[in-house]
Amino acid sequence: MKRLKTYTLFIICVALGGALGSVARVHLFAILPSPLPWVPTLIVNVLGAFLIGFVLEHDGHVHHHIITFAAIGFCGGFTTLSHFSYQTVMLIEQGLHLQAFANIALSLIVTLIAVAAGVALAAKLPHLKRRRR
Amino acid sequence: MIVTQTMLTAAGGAMGAVARAVLARHCDSHFPWATFLVNALGSMLLGFIIAHAAGDTGGAPSLNEELIAVGFCGGFTTFSAFSFQTLRLLHTGHSAKACANIVLNLVVCLGAFWLGLIAGG
Numbered sequence: 001m002k003r004l005k006t007y008t009l010f011i012i013c014v015a016l017g018g019a020l021g022s023v024a025r026v027h028l029f030a031i032l033p034s035p036l037p038w039v040p041t042l043i044v045n046v047l048g049a050f051l052i053g054f055v056l057e058h059d060g061h062v063h064h065h066i067i068t069f070a071a072i073g074f075c076g077g078f079t080t081l082s083h084f085s086y087q088t089v090m091l092i093e094q095g096l097h098l099q100a101f102a103n104i105a106l107s108l109i110v111t112l113i114a115v116a117a118g119v120a121l122a123a124k125l126p127h128l129k130r131r132r133r
Numbered sequence: 134m135i136v137t138q139t140m141l142t143a144a145g146g147a148m149g150a151v152a153r154a155v156l157a158r159h160c161d162s163h164f165p166w167a168t169f170l171v172n173a174l175g176s177m178l179l180g181f182i183i184a185h186a187a188g189d190t191g192g193a194p195s196l197n198e199e200l201i202a203v204g205f206c207g208g209f210t211t212f213s214a215f216s217f218q219t220l221r222l223l224h225t226g227h228s229a230k231a232c233a234n235i236v237l238n239l240v241v242c243l244g245a246f247w248l249g250l251i252a253g254g
Contacts (some may be wrong), residue, residue: 115217
């Protein structure tokens, strides 16, 4: 019974986070400046990568349902690899190979830096430092 | 109209996120296979929907169904987990696995999207 309750709460946290993240992404797409069509997706993925690094560094320090909601639900729903694939394939089909390569390279490198930055920022927070001692 | 769009996106995003989380929970491995699997499947599905919508000649799904499907693909696939897992592989000294993960998610998923386009067109 307890396992069923935990599993149900897990699903609810993921669903809520995923819904919020997806809505936030779509609304952000509408207001972000887009000099090139693939830039908003890149920005969203970088922001989400920063957030997942920040959130997962809190693992064990806040309730696991909050981690599930924020990392698996919100960050997962907010960031998107399917739209990245869509835009990259479109760039290749249009013969814009340099932009396609730039999209792949930037998406990879900047999101990795963003995760590391999120982890580093969380590690600097006084409440996480204190509990580690 | 904006309210309807928001509701449909939220519904699609919630379903996509739950499908991803359930899959990842049952796929425990040292290599992030679950993330690659959802990203490849989601890319293929988005390609299929886009090709299907472009060739819309009656009998095709309505705009609302498309919005749910696009919401689903966005919520199902994830870039943040991919980035986090790649960085963790690099940090723990698994450079070859990290490279394989990058190629799978950033190159193979492009192929998956393209396959979806062909299947839907």
